[in-house]
Amino acid sequence: MKFRLNKGPFLRNKRTTTSIMLELFAVLAVVWAVSIGFYAAKYHVLAGLRVFGIGAISIVVTLLIDVIVALIKGKRKIVDIFKYVLKSYSYVTALIFALCLPAGTSFYVVVIGATVATVIGKYVFGGFGNNIFNPAIIGRIFVGLSFADKLQTIKVVKNVTSSMDTIDVAGSATLTAGMDWTTGINTYAQDNKINLLGTLFGEYQGAIGETFTILLLVAAIYLIIRGIVNYRLTFGYLISAALCCLVVALGYKVENVGEYLLTGLSTGGLMFAATFMITDPVTSPKSQDGKIIYAILAGFLTIFIRTFSTYPEGVMFSIALANMVTPLIDSCIKGNTFENLTKRYIKIAVVLVVCLGVSFGYTKLPKQDSQESVMLIEEYKGGTINEKIC
C-alpha cells in the first residue's frame, strides 16, 4: 500500500488563525451589540440605529474592498473570492475601527475611514500579516486629523411639534479632553455630572466601544483565557500606563491620586486599546519579552501624549508610534529565551524606569501658558512688544 509523504509533525493544533480571528470578531460584535442596546435604551432608538449603522457601513466597505482586491489578484471563482475575503480578516479591522468612532460620526466619514484603514493600512503593505501599523488605527488617525469636526457625540432633541424626539450631534467635546491633567480637575465631568462609577459603566459619551470599561475588562480576560490575546501585551500596557499615570499625578502633585488614576485608565479608549488594539499580534513583536517592552512603550506614550502634548487622546498615536519600534525590538532580541534571564529582566526594567523617569521629568518643566506669556500677549496688543524685541 502507498502512503503519503507529508511533512511532520502529523498532529497539529486545532487552533487556526481563522478561528482566532473569528472568535475575536465575535467578542467585538458582543461589545458592538451591547453598545447598540445601551445607546438605544439610554438616549434614543435612533441613536442605537446610528451605532449599528456605523459598524455595518464599516464592515460592508471593507468587505467590498477585499472583494475588489481579490478580483485584482486574479481570483475569479466565488469560492476563491470568499476564501480570500475570509482570510484577509478585514472585518475585524472594520469593527475595531467602527468602535473607535463616536456615535454622531457622519456616515461618509466612516466610509472614508474604513477605506483608508483597509487600503493604506493593510493592502499597501501587502495584505494581512505584512502591515507595519495597526490598520484600524491608521483609519482612525486619518479621520481624526482630517474630519475632527465630524466626529461628534449625540444628544436627544425634544421635538415641540410632534411627539417624536430626534437626535442631533452634540459637539466633539469628550471626557478625556475635558480633563486638565496638570490638576486632575475634569471640567467636562463636572458640567455633565459624571462620577467615577459612570466612567466604569459607560455613563458618558465617547467612542462607541470604549466607554463600558467593565465590559471591556471582561472581554480582555475572556480573550486571555482563550489564548487569543497575549496577556503580556494587555497587562504590560495597563500596568505601564497606570504607573506612568501615577508618576505624573505625583509629579503634578494632584490632590486626588486615586480618582486621577481611575480616570486615566477608564477613559479615552485606553481599556479598549488594551483589549483589542495593543494585542493585535501582527504589529507587535514576536518574542515574549519583546511584547512586554513594546507594551510598556505604548503605555508610556499614551500617558505622555495625553498629559503633555496638545492632543487630548493619546491611545491611537501611542500604538502607531510603538508599532514603528516593533522591527527594532525584534531584531534586538536574539539568543536562547531560557538563558540570560536576568539580562532580559534588566532590559525590561530599564525601559520601564526610563519611561517613568521621563514621565516624572516633564511634569517639572515650566508650564507654557504661564503668567509671563499672558502678559506678553497683552503688551503686544498695546503695541509695546516691538520696542521690547528691538
Added chain:
Amino acid sequence: MIITSRGKKHINGHKELTAHKDIIDLTNDKEVASLVYFPLVSPNGKEVELLVKAKDKVKVGTKIIQRIDFDVPIYSSVSGVVQGVENRYSALIGKPVDHIVIKNDYKYVMEKLPIIDYKKASREEIVEAIKNAGMVGLGGAGFPTFIKYSSNATITSLLINAVECEPYLTTDYVAMIKETKLFLEGVNILKKACGANEAIIAFKNNKKDLLEVLENELVNYENIRVVLVKDQYPMGWEKALIKTVYKKTYQRLPSDVGIVVNNAQTALSVAKALLNGECIHNRIVTVSGNAIKNPSNVLVPVGTLASEILNKCGGVTCDNACLLAGGPMTSKASLSDEFPIYTSFGALTVMEALNIESEACLRCGKCIEHCPAGLQPIQIKNAYDAKDVKDLEEFQTGKCVECGMCSYVCPSKIELTDAIKKAKLYLRLSQTKK
C-alpha cells in the same frame, strides 16, 4: 515563566487507544514474520560486518551482524535459515539498503547468552555483559547502551525515562506493567553498572495505576524512587526531563551533571539479557493512530515487516494515510509499509493526512513561547528564507531538537519544523565551507 517563554505544553496523547488492551502475541502467527529482515548498515549509515552467509542455520540469539562503529553485535530474532541479501526500503535510514533475510521456522530455538550474577559481579563485568548482549536504547534513537556506562565522569544518579511523551505510544507503559519485577531488576543492574547511589524512575502523573504497581514492588529495593512529571510534550527529551526532575541544566551530555539516562524498556531488556540470557529478539510495538482499524500493542520478532503487522491490526481505514515508524510528532513519513521493524522502533503510527494550508505569519509568538529548547522558530525560518548565516548562528539554530512543537502550535500552519531542519543543514554546510 510569566515574562519569557514557557516551553513544554500539554498535548492530547490519545494513549487510551492502546494502553489498557492486552498485548497481542504475533510471534507464533504463521502469517507474520515468516521472513525477517535486518539492515546491513548501522543507524548512522556506517558499514557493518556480516557474520553469516546464505543457507546457514541460525537460532534465536545467533550473532549475525557486528556493528563496526560501536563494536556492538546484532542477534537473530528467529530460528531458521539465512536466505540471502535483499535490497529494500529501511525506515531507519530513510532509503533502500541491503537487508539480510532469515526464514523463520517458528520453533524459536534459543542460543542463550552467558548469565551473570550481577550482585557479585564488578561494574566492569556488568558493562561488558551489556555490550556483548547488544543492548541499544529502545526509546527510539538506538544508541548503544554500554557507551553511557563506560564514561569516566562520576555518576551520582540514574534516571529511567518512562515518560513516553510522544502521543499514541504506550509500549513503555505496557512493558512496565507486564514485567514489573524484571524491570526493577534491570534498573538495579543499571544502577550498579553506572555506580550511582540512587535511581529515579520518571513517568507522567496520569499513570496512577503504574505508580501503584511499582510502589508495591519498590519496597524490596533500596534507593529507587519514582518521580511523577507533568503530562507535557516533550517531557521525555533528556534535557527537559533532567531540568524538571533535578533542576539541572547541561550543555552536551547528561554525564556532565553526573546523570545517566536510559529508557525503561532498555532496563527491562538488560535484565532479560543478564538474568535470563535472552538477547533483544522480540519487541512490543504500538500500532496506533487515527487511521488504523484496531489500535493495539503487538509482540513481534525484530525484523518483521510493518505491512504484516498493519494487516493484523485490521489495516488502514482511509486512502490518504501517512505511515510513521514512531510517534506522530518527530517521525518521518514512509512511502511504503514494506520495511522491517528495527530494535529501537517502538511504534507504527498511521495518521490521516492533514490538508495543511499555510497562511501569513500572525506573529503571535506561540512558537517562541512553547519552544522547549528556548529558540525562536519563526525568526530562524525568516533567517533561513533570507539565507542569513549570521542570523542563523545568533538564533542558535543548531540547538533545535526537531520535536515538532513549533509546527504543532502554529495557528497559521507554517511548516516551521521542516524549515528549521533545512536551516540546520544549510548552516552546517556553510560552516564547513569556511
